[in-house]
Amino acid sequence: MAAAIASGAVSAPEVLAAAVAASDRFGAVVRVEPALEHGFVPGPFCDVPFLGKDLGSGAAGMTPVAGSSALARRRVDQGRDSDLFARFRAAGLVLFGLTAVPEFGLALTSDPAVNPWDARLSPGGSSGGAAAAVAGGIVAIAHATDAAGSIRMPAACCGLVGLKPSRGAVPMGPDQGNWLMGLASELVLARSVRDVATAFDAVAEPCAGARAFAAGRVAMVVPEGCDPAQVAGVEAVAEVLRGFGLEVEQRAFPAALAARAERVAQTVLAASLAEWMGFLGVEADEITPIAAAMMAEGQAMTAAELFAVSREMAVLTAEWEAWMAGVDAVIQPVLAQGVPEVGAFDMQARDVAAHFAQMAAVAPGAALANAAGFPAIVVPVAGAGIPVGVQIAGRLGCDRGLLALAARVAGELPPVAYPFDIAGHP
Numbered sequence: 001m002a003a004a005i006a007s008g009a010v011s012a013p014e015v016l017a018a019a020v021a022a023s024d025r026f027g028a029v030v031r032v033e034p035a036l037e038h039g040f041v042p043g044p045f046c047d048v049p050f051l052g053k054d055l056g057s058g059a060a061g062m063t064p065v066a067g068s069s070a071l072a073r074r075r076v077d078q079g080r081d082s083d084l085f086a087r088f089r090a091a092g093l094v095l096f097g098l099t100a101v102p103e104f105g106l107a108l109t110s111d112p113a114v115n116p117w118d119a120r121l122s123p124g125g126s127s128g129g130a131a132a133a134v135a136g137g138i139v140a141i142a143h144a145t146d147a148a149g150s151i152r153m154p155a156a157c158c159g160l161v162g163l164k165p166s167r168g169a170v171p172m173g174p175d176q177g178n179w180l181m182g183l184a185s186e187l188v189l190a191r192s193v194r195d196v197a198t199a200f201d202a203v204a205e206p207c208a209g210a211r212a213f214a215a216g217r218v219a220m221v222v223p224e225g226c227d228p229a230q231v232a233g234v235e236a237v238a239e240v241l242r243g244f245g246l247e248v249e250q251r252a253f254p255a256a257l258a259a260r261a262e263r264v265a266q267t268v269l270a271a272s273l274a275e276w277m278g279f280l281g282v283e284a285d286e287i288t289p290i291a292a293a294m295m296a297e298g299q300a301m302t303a304a305e306l307f308a309v310s311r312e313m314a315v316l317t318a319e320w321e322a323w324m325a326g327v328d329a330v331i332q333p334v335l336a337q338g339v340p341e342v343g344a345f346d347m348q349a350r351d352v353a354a355h356f357a358q359m360a361a362v363a364p365g366a367a368l369a370n371a372a373g374f375p376a377i378v379v380p381v382a383g384a385g386i387p388v389g390v391q392i393a394g395r396l397g398c399d400r401g402l403l404a405l406a407a408r409v410a411g412e413l414p415p416v417a418y419p420f421d422i423a424g425h426p
Contacts, residue, residue: 001140001425002046002092010426012047014093018050018424019139023097025420026123027113028132030054032097033062040270043092044198049139049424050093051128052085055101056145056186057172059085067101068285083171084186084203088143091202099129099142103288104273106355107345108153108362114342116155117386117417121339124154130189131158137210137420141195147184148265148359149334149366155189155378156334156363156389159416161196162189163403165394167373169208170200181310183268183370189419193379193407200399209375213394213401218246219327223253223336223364230333233381233388237331240412253332256324258364261316261371266356267301274298288347290355297352313371321395322374329405334378334389336364375399377406382414 004010016034023029024358029051039049054064063078065071081089088095100113102125110128115121116136123132127144131154136143142241144151146164155162165185172179172186188199200209220238221380222231238248273295284292324330340362349355374396380387390408394402 001422002044004426005048007372008048010424011032012094015047015424016049016096016188020096022138022423023234025138026116026132026136028099028129028136028138029097030100030122030129031062031412034096041089041092043090044202045092045141047092047094048141050088050095051130051133051142052095052098052322053101053127053143053145055105055126056143057082057084059095062098064098066105067103068287070282071280074280081410083173087171087203091199093141098132101126102128102345103347104291105145105147105150106269106291106294107347108149108359109340109342109345111342114260115339117158119183122157122342122344124157124339126150127189131155131160134158134160134189134191135418135420137422140422141188141190141199143186144189145184145186146370147180147269148370149363151187151189152334152376152378152389152391153363153366157339157386159380159387159418160189161379161410162192162376163187163196163200163377163399164369164375165200165204166209166375168202169399170173171203173206180272181268182313182373183265183321191202191416193403193410196377197403197407200403209397209399211395211397211401213328213398215246215405217327218248219324219330220248221251221330221332223332226333226336227338229338229383230335230388231301234331234333234390236381236413237379237390237392237409240409243412244408249327253365254368257316257319257323258360258368259352260312261368262356264309264312264316264362264371265367266352267306270294270352271301271306272298274301279414289350290347290352293350293352313373316372317396322370328394330393331404332365332391334363334366334391336361339386369393375402378404378407379410379413380416382416387416
């Protein structure tokens with residue numbers, strides 16, 4: 001699309017108008033501001049329409065409200081881009097709206113948004129609106145964030161590519177200023193590794209993701225309870241890697257590490273929500289019951305308990321490196337039993353532990369990449385119906401090497417036939 005705009009085959013305003021016209025699909029987009037002054041600029045994405053996520057870093061004139069009516073009532077749009085969105089714009093992306101999220105990102109569905117492949121199913125969460133927008137052809141690329149699988153799980157639900165970057169590789173702030181103690185990362189969802197890698201190069205901090213990476217041996221792990229389709233997907237990637245001459249060994253899923261990571265994620269998110277709502281003066285009766293219950297957990301937390309989590313995150317980083325001894329990358333299915341249905345997560349519930357256990361059952365081990373800080377990318381394996389998302393993970397800081405390996409893998413897999421063309425593409 002960028003090449004078509006640069007060559008004059010189609011104009012930037014025409015493409016933007018087409019994306020705006022398509023933005024009512026699938027419940028993916030919650031805010032559209034086509035009248036913002038865009039200032040079309042050259043760059044690797046050369047005026048390609050772009051959607052932000054209603055959670056995470058914000059842009060001038062378009063501050064996220066995290067899917068919350070309480071925050072929407074208090075919103076005052078910021079006057080400048082965050083560092084991340086300034087870099088997105090410099091890369092040529094044209095922001096015109098925000099995508100749907102579950103309130104505060106606290107679910108792996110993004111109701112009422114639906115999956116373009118099958119409207120009975122969810123596009124995932126919390127970047128579900130972004131995934132629906134890309135799979136559904138509203139845009140070719142969209143902003144996404146990941147604090148406990150929220151880039152990778154929607155990528156798997158919608159047959160897309162998504163990278164959870166290494167801790168610290170991509171800027172967050174200065175307006176948001178909330179790294180969730182290093183739990184969260186931001187980047188994009190797209191239909192190709194090429195586009196995700198281009199976005200990473202455009203926004204990453206200097207020298208980020210440049211750790212030496214030379215894949216020779218890969219571990220394949222399959223969490224307990226994965227259905228045959230998910231297993232077949234990861235085996236297809238393993239076969240491609242064997243074709244490259246890499247050794248693939250089977251290892252047990254690191255269940256103990258994953259469980260510790262899930263506790264870290266729950267603790268950090270509860271503390272963050274308590275501080276956030278307290279700062280804004282939001283009361284419990286203004287938010288969903290599950291969010292209110294999490295806020296209460298955070299309010300009851302001691303400083304010592306939260307500090308212990310910061311230590312645990314550092315320990316998990318070291319233990320992941322030790323667990324990877326003898327291999328250079330790890331592959332596994334993202335989803336255990338396939339794509340969840342719309343409404344699978346009950347935001348009216350109050351049992352926080354059960355809510356997080358459900359997320360861990362849907363996407364086993366997703367929070368480990370966040371708590372330990374390492375990069376993980378999802379590539380789609382096409383088949384009957386929605387492609388299966390397979391995660392390829394590595395050590396902290398090897399993002400560019402991981403992207404290069406994922407590009408090679410994707411090049412050997414069958415192409416994904418998306419159900420919708422990109423709006424405005426000539």
